[in-house]
Amino acid sequence: MNLTADTAVRIEFDRDLIAALPASGPRYTSYPTADRFYSGFQAADYSAALRARPADAPLSLYIHIPFCNTICYYCGCNKIITKDQSRADTYLRYLDRELALQAAHWQGKPELAQLHFGGGTPTFLDEAQLASVFDSIRRHFTLVPHGEYSIEIDPRKVSRDTVLFLGRLGFNRMSVGIQDFDPRVQAAVNRIQSEAETRTVIEAAREAGFRSVSVDLIYGLPHQDTATMRRTLEQVLSLDPDRLAVYHYAHLPHLFKPQRRIDTAAVPDSSLKLDILQNTVHMLDERGYVFIGMDHFAKPDDELARALENGRLQRNFQGYSTHADCDLVAVGVSSIGKIDRVYSQNEKDIDAYYAALDAGRLPVMRGYVLNDDDVLRRGLIQDLMCRFALDFADYLPADGSASFQEAFAAEWADLQPLAQLGLLELDEHGLTVTPKGRFLIRNIAMVFDAHLRHRQSSVSYSQTV
């Protein structure tokens, strides 16, 4: 069975079906999901995995910068709001120390296939601070011309010159936070950002030779409706982004304190949110963007769309990617790395993060070691999320003792109603997700999540759409 996804398949938005199915589920940036990580996982477990990896294999690197200048009321991220630039100097000294501790596990300077600066706000750092992080990176890695080096940009704080500087440092991809251009929506979420300053950043990225520019939008914010979102989309599309991510806003003020500053009465209800999403999907489809999966869209010639087409698409903690099969080293407070069968998460509290490094320890807070069943299901869920298909032959017991249907009997039973609803097609060899099932891929992936199946605790997940 050929596990590539035809990007010419146009997404079908079946509003009634979407409304009828369970609305929350994991985003599967990892399997098992991060809520299964346990605190008994030690730095020694992570060190053992790092030491065991092939010395010449390329690596991905994630750098977390937790600081933001101001707070966006919708935000559920782990961040530190401050205007004190010197806090970043302290943080970068610890970041350098952590990188050195991690790099002590490998020989030489492995090739850096992928680099991502995320946050918080990576562009909280000034040019000297950004350059110092790159000095740290160059001490331990070899940057390569074909590497994918990306950074999350907040245009409110970034000039054309800074973008050109980022290009000279080595960045070649960026994702630009927009969320919404409507002035009333922006005021309600405390994120005032003009189209002009956003355009300056994107045009500078093109001038600097960035190969892909992605923009982030959010639907479900206060005062949004179909008309406001259409206007925002028109403005966004005039910027000609290579990729768009359209995230769902979950209003959970009991979980996220900043959201208490949002007027709940102004938040669109679920029916209006579906209308907004439906219009958004249709508009992006009409303009020729390919649905990649979950909440991501890309131009047909973008490498993400090409990766979907040729079966190379992957998923990791940063979302969809073309290099996520590399081991991922993550540095910084709260960051999550993946080395073969091991996930490891750093301390979420900055003082605990500093204290571990002061003691000469890796700041590991929790993690997870996958067993054989987890590894099998991780591959299976990856195939569903990134290829919209399964070849059962890839997931048969090694001793040939059972068919797929026997080995996954409970899952097989749970797939039948989804097949009857038209989300997928089954035959004796495999599973293919239909165009209308693609939008509900998380609901299909959840069938194979053994931890979700056996979960005793109640865990809150985000909306599947």
Ligand code: SF4
């Ligand atoms: S949305 Fe981004 S910029 Fe805004 S507070 Fe959260 S992390 Fe900071």
